[in-house]
Amino acid sequence: MNDFLEQCRQAVGAPHVITEPADMAGYLTDWRRRFTGRAQAVIRPSTTEEVAAIVRLCNEFRVPVVPQGGNTGLVLGSVPDESGQAIVLSLNRMNRIRAVDTINNTMTVEAGAILQQVQVAAADAGRLFPLSLAAEGSCTIGGNLATNAGGTAVLRYGNTRELCLGLEVVTAQGEIWNGLRGLRKDNTGYDLRDLYIGAEGTLGVITAAVMKLFPQPKVRLTAFAAMQSADDALQLLSLAQGKCGATLTGFELMSDFCLALVAKHFPQLKSPFPDRYPQYVLLELSDSESEEHANAMLEAVITAALEQEVIQDAVVASSIAQSKGLWNLREHIPLAQAEEGKNIKHDISVPISRIGDYIRMTDQRLQESFPGCRMVTFGHLGDGNLHYNVSAPENAADEDFIKRQPEVNKVVHDSVHEFTGSISAEHGLGALKRDEICRYKSDIEMGLMRALKQALDPKNIMNPGKVI
Amino acid sequence: MNDFLEQCRQAVGAPHVITEPADMAGYLTDWRRRFTGRAQAVIRPSTTEEVAAIVRLCNEFRVPVVPQGGNTGLVLGSVPDESGQAIVLSLNRMNRIRAVDTINNTMTVEAGAILQQVQVAAADAGRLFPLSLAAEGSCTIGGNLATNAGGTAVLRYGNTRELCLGLEVVTAQGEIWNGLRGLRKDNTGYDLRDLYIGAEGTLGVITAAVMKLFPQPKVRLTAFAAMQSADDALQLLSLAQGKCGATLTGFELMSDFCLALVAKHFPQLKSPFPDRYPQYVLLELSDSESEEHANAMLEAVITAALEQEVIQDAVVASSIAQSKGLWNLREHIPLAQAEEGKNIKHDISVPISRIGDYIRMTDQRLQESFPGCRMVTFGHLGDGNLHYNVSAPENAADEDFIKRQPEVNKVVHDSVHEFTGSISAEHGLGALKRDEICRYKSDIEMGLMRALKQALDPKNIMNPGKVI
Numbered sequence: 024m025n026d027f028l029e030q031c032r033q034a035v036g037a038p039h040v041i042t043e044p045a046d047m048a049g050y051l052t053d054w055r056r057r058f059t060g061r062a063q064a065v066i067r068p069s070t071t072e073e074v075a076a077i078v079r080l081c082n083e084f085r086v087p088v089v090p091q092g093g094n095t096g097l098v099l100g101s102v103p104d105e106s107g108q109a110i111v112l113s114l115n116r117m118n119r120i121r122a123v124d125t126i127n128n129t130m131t132v133e134a135g136a137i138l139q140q141v142q143v144a145a146a147d148a149g150r151l152f153p154l155s156l157a158a159e160g161s162c163t164i165g166g167n168l169a170t171n172a173g174g175t176a177v178l179r180y181g182n183t184r185e186l187c188l189g190l191e192v193v194t195a196q197g198e199i200w201n202g203l204r205g206l207r208k209d210n211t212g213y214d215l216r217d218l219y220i221g222a223e224g225t226l227g228v229i230t231a232a233v234m235k236l237f238p239q240p241k242v243r244l245t246a247f248a249a250m251q252s253a254d255d256a257l258q259l260l261s262l263a264q265g266k267c268g269a270t271l272t273g274f275e276l277m278s279d280f281c282l283a284l285v286a287k288h289f290p291q292l293k294s295p296f297p298d299r300y301p302q303y304v305l306l307e308l309s310d311s312e313s314e315e316h317a318n319a320m321l322e323a324v325i326t327a328a329l330e331q332e333v334i335q336d337a338v339v340a341s342s343i344a345q346s347k348g349l350w351n352l353r354e355h356i357p358l359a360q361a362e363e364g365k366n367i368k369h370d371i372s373v374p375i376s377r378i379g380d381y382i383r384m385t386d387q388r389l390q391e392s393f394p395g396c397r398m399v400t401f402g403h404l405g406d407g408n409l410h411y412n413v414s415a416p417e418n419a420a421d422e423d424f425i426k427r428q429p430e431v432n433k434v435v436h437d438s439v440h441e442f443t444g445s446i447s448a449e450h451g452l453g454a455l456k457r458d459e460i461c462r463y464k465s466d467i468e469m470g471l472m473r474a475l476k477q478a479l480d481p482k483n484i485m486n487p488g489k490v491i
Numbered sequence: 492m493n494d495f496l497e498q499c500r501q502a503v504g505a506p507h508v509i510t511e512p513a514d515m516a517g518y519l520t521d522w523r524r525r526f527t528g529r530a531q532a533v534i535r536p537s538t539t540e541e542v543a544a545i546v547r548l549c550n551e552f553r554v555p556v557v558p559q560g561g562n563t564g565l566v567l568g569s570v571p572d573e574s575g576q577a578i579v580l581s582l583n584r585m586n587r588i589r590a591v592d593t594i595n596n597t598m599t600v601e602a603g604a605i606l607q608q609v610q611v612a613a614a615d616a617g618r619l620f621p622l623s624l625a626a627e628g629s630c631t632i633g634g635n636l637a638t639n640a641g642g643t644a645v646l647r648y649g650n651t652r653e654l655c656l657g658l659e660v661v662t663a664q665g666e667i668w669n670g671l672r673g674l675r676k677d678n679t680g681y682d683l684r685d686l687y688i689g690a691e692g693t694l695g696v697i698t699a700a701v702m703k704l705f706p707q708p709k710v711r712l713t714a715f716a717a718m719q720s721a722d723d724a725l726q727l728l729s730l731a732q733g734k735c736g737a738t739l740t741g742f743e744l745m746s747d748f749c750l751a752l753v754a755k756h757f758p759q760l761k762s763p764f765p766d767r768y769p770q771y772v773l774l775e776l777s778d779s780e781s782e783e784h785a786n787a788m789l790e791a792v793i794t795a796a797l798e799q800e801v802i803q804d805a806v807v808a809s810s811i812a813q814s815k816g817l818w819n820l821r822e823h824i825p826l827a828q829a830e831e832g833k834n835i836k837h838d839i840s841v842p843i844s845r846i847g848d849y850i851r852m853t854d855q856r857l858q859e860s861f862p863g864c865r866m867v868t869f870g871h872l873g874d875g876n877l878h879y880n881v882s883a884p885e886n887a888a889d890e891d892f893i894k895r896q897p898e899v900n901k902v903v904h905d906s907v908h909e910f911t912g913s914i915s916a917e918h919g920l921g922a923l924k925r926d927e928i929c930r931y932k933s934d935i936e937m938g939l940m941r942a943l944k945q946a947l948d949p950k951n952i953m954n955p956g957k958v959i
Contacts, residue, residue: 126725126844127875128732171678179737182676185653198935205842207874208650209913210639210689211920211928212958213940217685221678238733257594264596265706268779269647269737311736312788320780374673376594406675407595445677452679460679467666471947472681478946479939490680 027084031066031110034076039116041065050111053102054095054158061107062089069116071191071199071230077112078228079197087487088112090224092135092166095158097370098453100170100223100489109487114165117230120144128236129188129205134165134229141234150236153180157357165229171221173449178405179272179309180237184220189233192219195226195480205233218475223451224486226479240309243272244317245346246325248337249300254379256304256404258333263306263324270320273307274405275353281401284359285352292351295338304334304404305353353401357410360399365421366414367431373444375407382409385438389413392434393427408448411435436463452490495552499534499578502544507584509533518579521570522563522626529575530557537584539659539667539698545580546696547665555955556580558692560603560634563626565838566921568638568691568957577955582633585698588612596704597656597673602633602697609702618704621648625825633697639689641917646873647740647777648705652688657701660687663694663948673701686943691919692954694947708777711740712785713814714793716805717768722847724772724872726801731774731792738788741775742873749824749869756830757823760816763806772802772872773821821869825878828867833889834882835899841912843875850877853906857881860902861895876916879903904931920958 032040041047042064052059063086068074081088087109091101103109114135121131125148132141138159145152154167156174166172167183168190180186189204192215202216219227250256256276263271279301285292294303306324310317321339328334340346360366373381382400389396395416402409413431415424436446440463447456461469472491476483500508509515510532520527531554536542549556555577559569571577582603589599593616600609606627613620622635624642634640635651636658648654657672660683670684687695718724724744731739747769753760762771774792778785789807796802808814828834841849850868857864863884870877881899883892904914908931915924929937940959944951 124842124844126729127842129842173676173678177676181653184682185649194935194939200935200939201933202936204911204913206840206911206913206916207843208641208645208840208871208876208916210641210917211913211915211924212689212932212936213694213943214652214682214685214689215936215939217682218943221680221682226681238736240736261594266779268706268708268777270779309736311734311738372674372676374592374595374597375675376592403676408676443672443674445672445674445679447679448674448676449678456679464680465669467662467668468670468680468683471662471668471683474946475681475683475686475943478942 027080027086028064030080031064031077034080035066035068035073039067041067050091050094050113051102053099054097058099058102060103061105062103062109062111063107065111065113067113067116071193074112074193074228074230075197075199078193078195081110081484082195082197082482085482085484086110087484089486090114090169090228092163093137093158093161095162096166096170096453097450098447098455100451100453101166104488112228114163114230121231123148124205125150127205129233130236131203131231131233132164133231134163136164138162138164138167145236146239149239151239152234152236154183154186164232164234168220168229168232169222169224170451173403173406173408175403176272177403178274179269184217186235187216187220187232188235190216190219190229191231193228193230195482195485203231203233223453223490225476225490226485238311240311242310242314242317243346244308244310244314244321245340245349246306246321246337247295247349248304248306248325248328248334249296250302250304250334251300252379253302253382255333256302257375257379259304259328260405262328262333266324267308267320270308270310271306272309273305275305275402276404277303277353277356277401278398280397281356281399282352284363284399285355288359288362289355292355295349296336298336300335305349356399356401360412360414363414365425366399366412367425367428369411369435370448370450371411371435371439371444371446372406372408372448373439373442377442378404378407378409381438381442381444385435388434388438389431393431395419432459454489457488457490495548495554496532498548499532499545502548503534503536503541507535509535518559518562518581519570521567522565526567526570528571528573530571530577530579531575533579533581535581535584539661542580542661542696542698543665543667546661546663549578549952550663550665550950553950553952554578555952557954558582558637558696560631561605561626561629563630564634564638564921565918566915566923568919568921569634572956580696582631582698589699591616592673593618595673597701598704599671599699599701600632601699602631604632606630606632606635613704614707617707619707620702620704622651622654632700632702636688636697636700637690637692638919641871641874641876643871644740645871646742647737652685654703655684655688655700656703658684658687658697659699661696661698663950663953671699671701691921691958693944693958694953706779708779710778710782710785711814712776712778712782712789713808713817714774714789714805715763715817716772716774716793716796716802717764718770718772718802719768720847721770721850723801724770725843725847727772727796728873730796730801734792735776735788738776738778739774740777741773743773743821743870744872745771745821745824745869746866748865749867750820752827752831752867753820753823756827760819760823763817764804766804768803773817824867824869828880828882831882833893834867834880835893835896837879837903838916838918839879839903839907839912839914840874840876840916841907841910845910846872846875846877849906849910849912853903856902856906857899861899863887900927922957925956925958
């Protein structure tokens with residue numbers, strides 16, 4: 024008889040302590056299906072008190088806890104290691120919207136709520152919850168907070184951290200910290216909230232949060248522009264921000280090679296331009312006034328950019344269908360890339376002003392070491408965040424190229440470091456980049472991080488082997 | 492011979508280790524002149540390395556360090572206690588603007604730079620640095636960061652925390668953490684930045700920061716509206732945010748009694764309305780388009796609010812002078828209040844939706860305990876932050892009333908707590924509210940804060956007696 028699991032069953036009810044391998048399987052393999060870990064059990068509490076009871080037992084029995092939301096992470100942060108010692112603490116039964124306050128512009132949600140469910144609840148109340156990313160139909164708000172998720176609206180609304188006002192957390196000792204404050208201003212001590220956000224479950228378990236809401240924009244308008252270089256795209260960004268202020272909510276860069284891949288694998292998705300150009304940008308405005316107003320604003324940006332020869336061509340979507348078509352070009356890049364074969368992905372950021380130089384320099388370094396490799400470069404230019412992906416040369420075997428991933432990573436990440444950038448802009452460190460980060464962070468920073476981990480989780484039971 | 496001070500002299504140069512009482516005096520008394528502490532010396536390093544050298548010596552000799560910027564704080568956070576053991580570490584020689592990047596929209600500034608100097612440097616580069624507060628001519632960016640300062644532009648741009656991308660910090664051990672990243676996205680470990688921000692110098696010394704810049708708005712437009720209640724003001728806020736989005740940058744509430752005090756003590760400052768109303772709001776738009784556009788937007792808000800009877804009267808400033816006049820009404824409230832006599836100040840926040848109820852309930856409780864006391868209530872309604880100040884009854888002696896400050900504080904702060912608010916929205920805890928906060932924060936939260944303090948400053952040399 025396993026005393027630990029028996030007490031867990033008493034705490035949450037036997038049906039919610041899963042130990043059958045077939046039933047556990049979905050919780051043990053990561054989203055990209057690259058790794059499968061092992062666990063003693065998957066435990067699914069339904070209240071904060073139950074989470075606390077389970078963590079207290081883990082603390083007592085020194086059982087590692089792997090908190091898990093939608094398990095859509097990309098850096099092996101939400102699956103256990105191969106030891107079989109850990110439990111997976113699934114938050115997916117804690118999925119209530121506890122409160123919506125349309126005057127305070129906040130909602131209180133439990134960690135296991137699916138992002139899309141949160142977006143819909145906000146919309147039902149006539150408000151916008153702006154966090155939006157590819158996995159929104161599966162990922163949870165708790166996972167978004169634990170990884171400080173980014174997405175497509177960061178330019179205007181910030182990362183998940185900026186969208187959160189307060190947290191409820193179960194500490195590594197199984198105590199409940201109620202920090203569910205819906206305040207815009209509160210200077211009463213250390214910023215515990217932002218310490219738990221982005222800690223990937225290694226300091227405690229986020230069980231609920233107060234998130235910010237915004238007025239819904241009246242109209243969204245999309246445009247697509249063609250230009251000679253990433254530097255010109257940066258000039259367009261400055262110009263658009265100057266004329267549109269916070270109305271500019273999206274600014275996505277993609278290279279000609281990206282669009283060529285989309286056209287090759289999805290022939291129905293065509294570039295809106297008769298000619299080809301080295302780079303393209305998708306712009307999105309979210310306007311609180313009217314379609315006419317948004318249109319006039321966007322036209323003014325494009326006219327000025329054409330006059331100044333910052334761009335060579337542009338279209339403004341004249342219908343929702345056309346706007347969807349332009350977004351489709353951007354959203355099909357990862358799919359087209361997958362059709363083309365395996366590649367080596369990077370989620371990097373650099374200061375926005377250095378993006379042009381970064382791409383030039385790193386492309387060149389890669390060509391020197393891996394002649395003929397093909398660059399699939401696109402991303403959230405407005406945030407300095409690129410998906411800087413590298414495909415095998417045209418006639419090379421994917422498998423041979425993928426074997427050289429550590430070398431490719433090193434060239435790309437060394438270059439990021441030289442440009443004072445980040446080797447994980449959106450995705451976190453998880454188990455995947457935990458060692459890699461030690462190459463780039465100073466001993467002092469690693470030492471500070473270790474001191475915090477030691478202070479809040481001295482027994483190292485919270486998601487061990489991740490982040491630090 | 493004091494070995495410690497001698498080594499400090501070697502580290503920063505003898506002229507920058509001040510021990511003469513007359514020369515130290517300005518560093519030892521707080522901004523409101525309520526408290527004077529003592530110190531062994533005031534030390535003024537000019538580089539990060541010098542700061543690190545001094546803190547290493549303090550660590551070795553166990554000398555308390557009180558970091559100080561402009562010394563404009565309101566909660567006794569930047570002056571030493573009466574023991575005379577500490578040094579004041581003045582950052583005011585570290586005042587360089589290290590870099591401005593108009594494409595990345597960032598500037599790198601040293602902690603001792605005066606806020607106004609930072610605003611001007613941004614404007615000279617054609618950009619906006621939006622942090623703005625009453626002490627901006629004296630306070631430093633390091634102090635703003637250490638206290639997570641608020642001010643008048645929080646509604647649109649956030650507190651100082653939201654304006655910062657990266658920090659350089661000297662740790663309590665005298666090591667230099669270079670976290671001067673200018674990245675919009677970086678998910679590579681624990682959020683050290685936000686832990687040092689708002690810690691009031693109790694975890695380390697902020698020596699430099701990368702701050703965000705914004706496009707300069709083309710036009711600022713101000714309006715003034717009159718209404719029956721704070722609840723109506725909230726409705727106006729929702730209406731204005733819905734129609735103006737991020738263009739709405741200011742939303743300040745003030746009661747009729749506030750305006751009456753201004754009129755009494757500054758007769759040249761007149762309400763723009765022929766009649767009197769219970770409450771008034773000053774609205775500010777910052778528009779990236781044109782004066783016509785801003786005007787039309789503001790007129791649309793006001794027309795709708797009048798039609799819906801949310802407000803009873805309104806004026807839109809038609810000139811910069813008129814706009815200045817409206818702001819003058821708001822800005823003279825603290826001055827008029829001081830002319831009227833001493834009062835008991837509170838810097839509180841509650842969820843925006845509960846402000847009306849908070850004011851009603853707390854006013855009533857105060858009247859029960861202190862009959863006839865007069866409420867000077869005004870503040871940043873858009874942030875849920877009120878300066879909720881209490882003056883003596885008309886015919887009572889100020890001194891007698893001020894003696895009852897602890898009782899008044901207790902009524903106000905107990906009420907804040909009941910409304911899940913904050914007893915220090917903008918100003919921090921310092922030494923002034925350090926004990927008070929223990930009444931309201933849970934033991935678990937206090938325990939987490941103590942664990943962090945212990946982890947990063949185990950010898951308790953960083954600004955001891957403040958915050959925790």
